[in-house]
Amino acid sequence: MKTMRSFLIGIFTVCCGSTVMKAQDVYLSIPENNIFNRSEFTSVPTRVMINPNRxxxxxxxFGFGPTAPTFTSxxxxxxxxxxxxxxxxxxxLLWQLESMGGQLPSTGLSGYLPGFQQFNTSAIRWFEPPASILFGGGFYRGNINFTFKIPASQFAANSYRAGNYSMDISQNYNDFTxxxxxxxxxxxxxxxWFTTSLTKYIEISSLxxxxxxGTRVFTLDNAEIAHTTDFNLWAKAASTNIQFxxxxxxxxTRNISNIKLGGNGSALTTKAxxxxxxxxxxxxxxxxxxxxSSFIPELYLSAEDFKNNFFEAGTYTFxxxxxxTSTDNSINSLQNTAVQLKVLPRSEITIPNSGRNVNFNFNTASHYTNGQSQMIPNQIVLSNNESFELYVKSDENYFKKGGLQTNINSNILQIGMDGSSVDTPLSKTPKKILFNGTPVLDRGLNIRYTIPPAGAQSLVGKENTTYSINLYYSFTAI
Incomplete structure (x- = not known):
């Protein structure tokens, strides 16, 4: 039993000794807010050594030539x-003595407390005692505490990686432990995530x-992520569908796979x-x-996908x-961004110069008997990103001769479209010639102009001259 007891006491003594030594190491936990915000860190008074006797x-x-206390890396x-x-x-890391036994040591007549300093492989004095014991000085027994500081400039200049950074320090007073x-x-x-770009609004206002x-590129806001560990950027859409x-x-809806995500440099790879x-x-x-770490995410759409899937006026949201996520998958940080692509209603009607004049010549009996008709290919180039109807009207109800109104009614001229059997008599009141049109870009329309037999016969006996009338085409969204 005595042998067993001695053995157990020996183990207990060794373990306690190891624990005490470890407890004397100085641990400074640096908050992530100071690291990420690059703001100065100042510790609470921290025990570095114990002075039980001095x-x-x-x-x-003979009381002269003091030995200054030092730290050496x-x-x-x-x-x-x-x-x-x-x-x-x-x-x-900077440090300065805060107290010995609860108070700063006496500086006497010639001693002083140095400012904040850094560790060095040469001995650095952490207090300057008076030149002689006769000039005063001294300190209290107890804990020897220091204040530690990391300046803001150090957070900006260095990379602080998760884990422990250590430096071995030796001090020169045997009675301090x-x-x-x-x-x-x-x-x-x-x-x-250091930036909080929770929404992105994109507006399309031109056909x-x-x-x-070329590929359409939509730049999202700059993304900045603060981190103390290496990470990968993962991303997805919340749904397979874009809501329209x-x-x-x-x-x-539209399929989300039409859009690719990438970056403006080499930081991100591009994927659907x-x-x-x-x-x-x-x-x-x-x-x-x-x-x-910062990067600029970008959204990409091929010209064909952009035109085929995002042409219609309205709002597309996803x-x-x-x-x-850290490379070891131990920690992560999420951020969501709501994207809204708004396409404003836009429409265009273009009549090429070659189609701006439509001429009918009446110079044979057949022209007056049977009337005339002609098709003008691609006379109107049409663009509209809404469902629409196309109308035509004249500026007056009668043809003019030399700028003066005649008694030839505008309704002798009928307007129709290639592919439609309906011909609409021309009037000052807008008349519909295209029904339920769907969004279209740069569609050429073949327009048919007809003066039927009855209208042609009403021209018999009219003065041989030129009669004219202006036509206007317009849209109405439906």
Missing amino acids: TNWDYTF VSGPNFTHSSSAFNLPSST PRNFKTILVIPSSIR NDYRST TSSKGVPG LSASFQNFSPASFGVVAGNR ELNFNA
Whole structure:
């Protein structure tokens, strides 16, 4: 039994000794807010050593020649990362004595407290005692506390990677314990979206956008992610469908795969969107100086898909889900962006110069007996991104001769379209010649002009001259 008891006491003593030494290491947990916001970090008063006995400094010669207390880095000029080859310069951390036994030491007549300093491989004095014990000085027993600081400029200049950065420190007073300790910077593992672009509005206001043959590119707002660990950017659409509401309130859908997501540089690879998460990082985003990575997401549409699927006037909406995930999949940060593409109602009627004049010549008996008809190919080039009806009217109810009104009624001229058997008599009141037209871009219409036999016969006996009338074509959205 005695042997067993001694054995157990021996184990207990060794374990306690190990725990005490570890507790003397200085751990400084750096909040992610200071890292990501690049704002100065200042610690609470932190115990670095314990002074159980002393009340004054060492003096080398009859109370003169004080031995100043010092810190020396014995592991090199940098804080080294515990699990990688990364490091931080000693300038990243500043420190200053805060108290000894609850109060600052007396400076006497010639001593002083140095300002904030950094560790060095050479001895750095953390207090300057008076030149002689006769000039006053001294301190209280108890904890020796320091205040630690990381300036804002250091957060901007260095990369702080998740894990522990340590530096081995030695101090020169035997009565202060411990003589050797580690100063450890604890960096949390974190990823956070630093920008909050929750919506993106895109407006299309010109039909020329649909005439371009190049890929359409829609730039989303700059994205900035703060992080202390490497990550990949995953993304998806919230649904396989884009929700569409026409300018007249009619609902519909479009397939999300028509749109591709990528970036303005090499940071993101380009892929068609789907409702499943995909990794858009060709290489992971590494931790960089300042701990922020930025990129500009872009949406791509081929000219053909843009014209075929996003031409109709109305609003197209979908949601993008972004997920910044650490490379070991241990942490992530989500952000959603609602995208709204609004296409404004636009229409155009173009009549080429070659089709601006339609001439009827009456110079044979057959012309007066049978009338005349002619088809003008592609006389009207039509663009409208809404459902529509096409109308025609004259500026007056009668033809004019030399600018003066005659008694030849405008209704002797009838207007129709190729493919339709309906010919509409011309009137000052708009008459419909195209029914239930669907959205169309640059469609050429063949227009048929007819003066039927009855109208032609009404011209018998009229003066041989030129009679004219102006026609106007117009849209009405339906």
